[in-house]
Amino acid sequence: MTATKDLEPDVQELERVTIRFAGDSGDGMQLTGTQFTRTAAVFGNDISTLPDFPAEIRAPAGSLPGVSGFQISFSSSTIHTPGDQPDVLVAMNPAALKTNVGDLPAGGALIVNKDAFTQQNLNKAAYTSNPLTDGSLKDFALFEVPISTLNERSLDGLDMTSKQKDLTKNFFALGLMFWLYERSMEPTIQWVNTKFGARPVVAEANKRALRAGYAFGETTEAFHTHYRVRPAKLEPGTYRNITGNEATALGFLTASRLADRELFYGSYPITPASEILHQLSGYKTFGVKTFQAEDEIAAIGAAIGASYGGALALTASSGPGIALKTEAMGLAVMVELPLVVVDVQRAGPSTGMPTKNEQADLLQVMFGRNSDSPLPVVAPATPGECFDLAIEACRLALKYMTPVVYLSDAFLATGSEPWRIPATADMPRIGVKNASDPTTFRPYERDPETLARPWAVPGTAGLEHRIGGLEKADVTGNVSYDPDNHHQMQLYRQAKVAGIARDIPPLEVFGPERGDLLILGWGSTFGAIRSAAELLAADGAAVAHAHMRHLNPFPANTEAVLRSYRRVLIPEVNLGQLLMLVRARYLIDAVGYDKVRGKPFRIGEIVDEARRLLAQDA
Amino acid sequence: MTDALLSPENAATIQLTRKDFVSDQEVRWCPGCGDYSILAQTQKAMPDFGYKKEDIVFISGIGCSGRLPYYMNTYGFHTIHGRAPTLATGLKAARPDLMVWVITGDGDALSIGGNHVIHSMRRNVDINLIMFNNRIYGLTKGQASPTSEFGKRTKSTPLGSVDTPIIPLTIALAAEASFVARSVDTHTEHLQETLERAGRHKGSSFVEVLQNCNIFNDGAWRDFTDREVREDRMLILEHGKPMIFGKDRDKGIRLSGLQPEIVTIGEGGISETDLLIHDEHAEEPHLALMLSRMFWPAFPVPVGVLRSVDRPTHDQLIDEQIAGAIAKLGAGDLDDVLNGGETWTVE
Numbered sequence: 024m025t026a027t028k029d030l031e032p033d034v035q036e037l038e039r040v041t042i043r044f045a046g047d048s049g050d051g052m053q054l055t056g057t058q059f060t061r062t063a064a065v066f067g068n069d070i071s072t073l074p075d076f077p078a079e080i081r082a083p084a085g086s087l088p089g090v091s092g093f094q095i096s097f098s099s100s101t102i103h104t105p106g107d108q109p110d111v112l113v114a115m116n117p118a119a120l121k122t123n124v125g126d127l128p129a130g131g132a133l134i135v136n137k138d139a140f141t142q143q144n145l146n147k148a149a150y151t152s153n154p155l156t157d158g159s160l161k162d163f164a165l166f167e168v169p170i171s172t173l174n175e176r177s178l179d180g181l182d183m184t185s186k187q188k189d190l191t192k193n194f195f196a197l198g199l200m201f202w203l204y205e206r207s208m209e210p211t212i213q214w215v216n217t218k219f220g221a222r223p224v225v226a227e228a229n230k231r232a233l234r235a236g237y238a239f240g241e242t243t244e245a246f247h248t249h250y251r252v253r254p255a256k257l258e259p260g261t262y263r264n265i266t267g268n269e270a271t272a273l274g275f276l277t278a279s280r281l282a283d284r285e286l287f288y289g290s291y292p293i294t295p296a297s298e299i300l301h302q303l304s305g306y307k308t309f310g311v312k313t314f315q316a317e318d319e320i321a322a323i324g325a326a327i328g329a330s331y332g333g334a335l336a337l338t339a340s341s342g343p344g345i346a347l348k349t350e351a352m353g354l355a356v357m358v359e360l361p362l363v364v365v366d367v368q369r370a371g372p373s374t375g376m377p378t379k380n381e382q383a384d385l386l387q388v389m390f391g392r393n394s395d396s397p398l399p400v401v402a403p404a405t406p407g408e409c410f411d412l413a414i415e416a417c418r419l420a421l422k423y424m425t426p427v428v429y430l431s432d433a434f435l436a437t438g439s440e441p442w443r444i445p446a447t448a449d450m451p452r453i454g455v456k457n458a459s460d461p462t463t464f465r466p467y468e469r470d471p472e473t474l475a476r477p478w479a480v481p482g483t484a485g486l487e488h489r490i491g492g493l494e495k496a497d498v499t500g501n502v503s504y505d506p507d508n509h510h511q512m513q514l515y516r517q518a519k520v521a522g523i524a525r526d527i528p529p530l531e532v533f534g535p536e537r538g539d540l541l542i543l544g545w546g547s548t549f550g551a552i553r554s555a556a557e558l559l560a561a562d563g564a565a566v567a568h569a570h571m572r573h574l575n576p577f578p579a580n581t582e583a584v585l586r587s588y589r590r591v592l593i594p595e596v597n598l599g600q601l602l603m604l605v606r607a608r609y610l611i612d613a614v615g616y617d618k619v620r621g622k623p624f625r626i627g628e629i630v631d632e633a634r635r636l637l638a639q640d641a
Numbered sequence: 642m643t644d645a646l647l648s649p650e651n652a653a654t655i656q657l658t659r660k661d662f663v664s665d666q667e668v669r670w671c672p673g674c675g676d677y678s679i680l681a682q683t684q685k686a687m688p689d690f691g692y693k694k695e696d697i698v699f700i701s702g703i704g705c706s707g708r709l710p711y712y713m714n715t716y717g718f719h720t721i722h723g724r725a726p727t728l729a730t731g732l733k734a735a736r737p738d739l740m741v742w743v744i745t746g747d748g749d750a751l752s753i754g755g756n757h758v759i760h761s762m763r764r765n766v767d768i769n770l771i772m773f774n775n776r777i778y779g780l781t782k783g784q785a786s787p788t789s790e791f792g793k794r795t796k797s798t799p800l801g802s803v804d805t806p807i808i809p810l811t812i813a814l815a816a817e818a819s820f821v822a823r824s825v826d827t828h829t830e831h832l833q834e835t836l837e838r839a840g841r842h843k844g845s846s847f848v849e850v851l852q853n854c855n856i857f858n859d860g861a862w863r864d865f866t867d868r869e870v871r872e873d874r875m876l877i878l879e880h881g882k883p884m885i886f887g888k889d890r891d892k893g894i895r896l897s898g899l900q901p902e903i904v905t906i907g908e909g910g911i912s913e914t915d916l917l918i919h920d921e922h923a924e925e926p927h928l929a930l931m932l933s934r935m936f937w938p939a940f941p942v943p944v945g946v947l948r949s950v951d952r953p954t955h956d957q958l959i960d961e962q963i964a965g966a967i968a969k970l971g972a973g974d975l976d977d978v979l980n981g982g983e984t985w986t987v988e
Contacts, residue, residue: 065985210983257987261980273979280975287735307966309973312734312959316727317760324720324727324757328700329735331718331728336735354721444979481716481732481739484695489664489711491701491719501666502711 034205036251039098041106042200044193045123046115046136047084048077048091051193056093058197058211064264064441065210067254068097071550073105073623074437078294078377085139085147090122099253103405103550105438107625111203113196115139115170117148124160133163134199136192138171166245170195170236177235178228187225191232198236203249208233258443265442267406267435268295271365272302274413276309279335281414282421282453286311287329287336289322294377295433296339296367319347323364327351330360331490333457333480335417339365342384343374346391352426353392356516358490359467359476361420363413364388368432368546370621379621380434382546383597388428389575389604395513397520399423400575402430404549407442409435412572414450421455422526423519424475430574432596434547434623461485466500474519476500524576530569530584538565539637541588543613545571545601548594548624555629566633574601582609590636592616594629651691661694662687664714675826675852676705679773680712682833683742687715690840692740698732699742700725702749705780705854706773709744723754726761729768730955737956740840743770747788748778751807755787762816762845767954769839769846772809773826777858795857810933810947813847814926820846821929821948825866826853831877831944838946844954865937874937878945883916886941893917894940901931901940921949 042059046052053074063070075092082089096106111132114120116139127133140155154160155167174195178188194211201208212230219226240246265273279286288311290300304313312329316322323338330336340348345366355362368384370376388400399419403412409431416429458464458477466488467476479486488500496503497511532541534556544552549570556568569584571577585591585605591613593602599615606613616632618624662684670676687697699710703722710717720728725743733741743761750758750772761768777795778784784797788809792801813821820842824835832850839846851862865874876886876894884894885906893916895904904911920928929948936942953961967973 061983065983067985067987254987259987261984261986263980263982263984276978277975285735287731289731306973306978307963308970309975309978310963310967312963314731314734316730317756320724321727321730321757321760324724325731325734327720328718328728328731328733330731332732332736332739334735336731350721351724358718444984447975447979481698481736482696484693487695487715487717489666489713489717489719491710491717492721493719 033248034251035248036253038100038252039096039102040111040204040250040252041094041096041109042111042113043092043094043109043123043126044113044196045090045092045119046193047118048079048089049081049084050091050115051190052091052093052115055193055197056095058214059200059206060095060264060439061214062201062206062210063095063097064262066206067257068099068252069102069255069257070095070097070264070439070441071102071105072096072439073434075622076378083147085116085118085144087118087122087148090119092119092123097252099255101255101257103553104623104626107627113200115193115196117144117150117154120154121148121150127163129162131163132166133160134166134168134196136170136196137167138169168199168239168245173239174232174235177231181228181231182224183228188228191228194229194232195236195239198233199240201233202237202240203246205249205251208237257441260443262441262443264439265407266298266437266439267403267409267431268298268367268437269302270406270409270442271413271429271431272299274410275303275337275363275417276306276311277410277447277450278414278417278453279309279311280447281450282335282417282455284333284335284421284455287314287326287334288312289314289316289325289329289336289338291316291319291322291340291344293319293341293344295369295436296341296344296365298436299339299365299367319344320351323348323351326362327355327358327360330362331480333478335361335421337363337365339367341367341369341377342371342387345384345387349392352398353394353396354492355426356392356396356398357492357495359424360426361424361478362426363416363420363429364426365429365431367436368430370619376621378433380432380547380623381596381619381621382430382432382548383600383619384430385545385574385597385600386603388430395517397517397575398426398428399520399523399573400428400430401573402546402571403435404546404570404572406435406438406440410442410445415572418453419523421453422475423473423523424478425520430546432547438547457483458486459483465498466490467495468498469515474515474522521576524579527573527578529580530571530578532567532569532584534560534567535565536567537587538567539588539640540564540566540590540592540633541585542566542568542629542633543571543585543591543593543601543605544568544595545574548596551624551626551629552594554626555633558626558630559633564633564637566637571601574604577608585609585611585613589640590614592633592636594624594632596624652689655691655693657688657694659684659688662714664712666711668712669708670705671856673855674705675775675854676709676773678826678829679771679832679850679852680709682829682836683709683771684713685833686836686840689837690740696738697740697742699744700729700732701744702746702754703780704746704749704778706744706746706749723749723752724757725749726754726757726766726768726770730761730764730766733766733768733956734959737767737960741768743768745770745772747772747774747776747809748786751787751809751812755812759812759816762813762818762847764955765817765819765844765952767844767956769842769848771836771839771848771850773852774809774849775852775854775858776861777854779854779857783857808933809849810847811930814930814933814948818847818948819844819950819952820946821933822846822946823849823851823944825851825862825944827866828944835945838949842949844952865942874941876935876941876943878919878932878943878947880919880921880946883913883918885913885916892941901935903940921946923948924950
């Protein structure tokens with residue numbers, strides 16, 4: 024929380040604020056965070072969010088595993104991450120305090136629901152003494168607010184049980200935050216009216232709770248100051264707040280329009296990818312066909328079937344589901360049909376930590392199939408960029424007749440940022456042609472430029488042919504066990520994917536073109552790395568940042584970029600997967616920086632690691 | 642649209658013959674395999690459906706049966722083990738105009754692909770699934786299959802299989818298949834007729850073809866399918882007709898409590914009117930389920946159509962939802978959706 028200048032005695036202007044709401048998973052913390060996000064976004068701040076919730080839908084109330092959190096950073100300048108540490112922590116119960124207070128820096132504001140600090144709740148959080156009274160919180164600006172009591176009082180006279188009333192206390196906390204940061208309650212009030220229109224008592228209770236929290240901030244003497252964060256100077260345009268999963272779904276919808284192909288989406292529910300299915304199943308008026316399959320294999324099988332029939336076909340999952348789809352992905356490589364496979368990565372191995380972030384499926388999607396089975400891999404870097412990369416994945420699949428893997432992750436999927444809405448009229452079409460001429464059609468005759476085979480869909484007279492998982496003879500596509508043919512076909516499949524390097528943008532560098540250190544990243548580490556590079560550059564270090572959106576093939580200039588720096592540092596939320604690919608491919612002595620804590624990198628961690636490397640060389 | 646195509650008039654216009662459905666690929670099953678007959682009857686059945694050959698797709702899994710699409714001069718897709726119904730489901734959803742056949746075997750359909758068979762049937766995906774049942778794994782050279790008899794000695798079960806076999810038709814009925822039938826590879830006329838009926842049915846058709854593997858399980862069904870014994874040991878089902886069998890047409894099936902029993906017409910005052918009448922269209926599948934569990938040697942083995950009922954197909958329901966949404970809300974506008982929700986403008 025950096026103060027820029029003092030205004031009136033009770034208003035302080037800040038450039039950036041990071042708030043974390045933490046409570047029981049039944050306390051509505053995700054909703055509270057989302058409402059604050061909407062309000063900040065519509066106000067015009069740059070924002071970045073990090074929801075952090077347990078996989079259990081309702082873990083035992085008050086328990087440590089049941090804590091759900093939502094962090095939002097909002098700013099009057101451009102930001103890339105949801106903030107390393109919160110400036111303000113709102114803790115609705117002892118368990119939320121215990122699991123989150125470690126992230127709060129000394130001097131940070133700590134607002135707790137005093138009413139929840141009962142002996143029973145302290146026991147559930149394994150506190151042996153009450154942190155509110157034992158002095159352990161002395162480093163923080165502690166505000167003990169009897170949120171439950173004040174909230175219940177504000178709902179006097181409403182026809183609700185105490186338990187129902189208690190469910191609205193998150194809106195009291197939200198109201199208090201709105202007052203503290205000079206936010207309008209109006210967007211949330213409108214939301215309540217729409218959401219609970221049919222249940223006027225519930226609507227009234229939520230509005231009263233919100234206003235009571237706001238009024239408490241205004242009248243109590245506990246809070247001397249409130250804070251102002253002005254709108255950010257974003258690029259002109261129309262904006263909306265968007266999560267990665269929303270942007271992914273919109274990207275696919277847009278791609279189907281740009282390619283003029285029906286969209287077919289086969290999927291099986293899995294965290295954190297399900298939201299894409301929910302979103303796309305709402306686009307019936309676009310003729311989008313969504314299919315909730317009996318399992319992950321059926322989901323991809325149906326997508327391949329739809330692709331065979333001429334649709335733009337997609338399937339999505341997370342790591343465990345991708346493992347199940349593996350054999351069918353190999354089939355798609357063999358039959359050379361367009362297909363996009365979405366992997367919204369989460370912490371593994373096995374079931375791992377389903378709601379927590381990791382980017383550790385890169386090698387799985389690169390190599391996790393029998394034999395040499397190359398396919399292109401793309402990865403968005405920010406929630407908004409999910410839109411562009413979803414379209415790019417479709418473009419590559421259709422142009423090169425190949426399955427393409429699109430690697431998102433839990434942080435991108437559920438995190439959000441302001442997104443400038445693109446004008447669809449300006450977007451390049453995706454040209455797709457189906458074979459139609461029986462006199463020239465040969466199922467495996469390749470386009471000399473792309474090496475793609477023709478897409479001949481059933482229903483086309485004279486093009487009846489058979490495809491399948493058995494090796495094909497070059498050109499005719501008949502089953503072949505010929506040794507030389509197999510060797511040639513393996514080379515073709517490899518060359519087809521490698522050749523895509525000619526058709527993708529070069530790797531861009533932020534910072535000096537040559538220097539001491541290049542920090543290379545991919546996926547959702549973008550924000551932390553970019554912010555770190557900005558900080559290091561401000562210190563005068565010759566440090567640059569490059570971020571890969573295409574992971575197979577690599578952009579054509581990758582090696583040249585990497586060789587322009589004395590050192591290459593690759594921070595990843597895995598144990599060194601891009602690192603392994605880069606070292607193997609270019610024989611460059613890049614070093615990794617790996618953290619797999621289920622959470623995104625902090626900017627400070629990357630800055631420290633970069634400084635450590637630079638100091639070694641000095 | 643599918644209805645219109647499925648008319649004899651269309652078949653007359655299109656004028657195809659069996660030969661039009663024979664591909665240029667050399668057939669590579671073992672000499673004497675039952676699959677040859679199934680292929681021949683399939684090719685014979687094709688011209689009468691009224692579909693052009695480019696509108697017909699054969700999708701198969703892995704196993705000896707999986708090769709069949711290569712031999713059909715239609716569109717064909719030889720997929721991966723057990724997954725053919727999933728590809729067929731996606732293809733049919735995307736392309737309701739096509740006629741889609743799924744070719745599978747007892748291992749492909751009921752072991753590795755069991756889940757997909759169940760779910761394609763309950764969704765009533767408009768496919769014709771032909772399951773070649775030879776009670777053995779042929780392509781992998783002779784291991785027990787999910788339909789192998791209990792105690793069956795195979796390469797993988799030298800002391801006999803300890804697994805209770807699956808009854809394919811019972812599974813199909815339990816999965817709500819809207820058309821369920823059985824035929825035999827060597828009973829060529831009956832097989833062709835059964836395939837034709839399956840093809841004409843709108844919705845999921847499940848056809849079990851009892852097939853001989855003369856290499857790894859020779860005589861799989863001979864106890865009741867051989868010419869000399871079949872009239873006495875098989876029950877040919879005909880809708881609306883009493884269940885009569887036997888060389889002398891003097892045996893029948895009667896219901897005793899909830900159990901079927903074999904009776905002899907003319908003995909003990911039994912007449913045709915005492916016998917069960919076959920009803921393919923019964924709303925509830927009790928009769929079909931009972932028939933599916935009748936087997937030699939306790940009973941004659943029923944062949945023919947056990948069940949044929951109408952219900953909306955998967956692709957119809959998908960298309961109706963889309964048409965309904967568009968009728969109510971208008972065709973989707975991409976810019977509207979992108980600009981949906983709360984927006985703000987930065988000057």
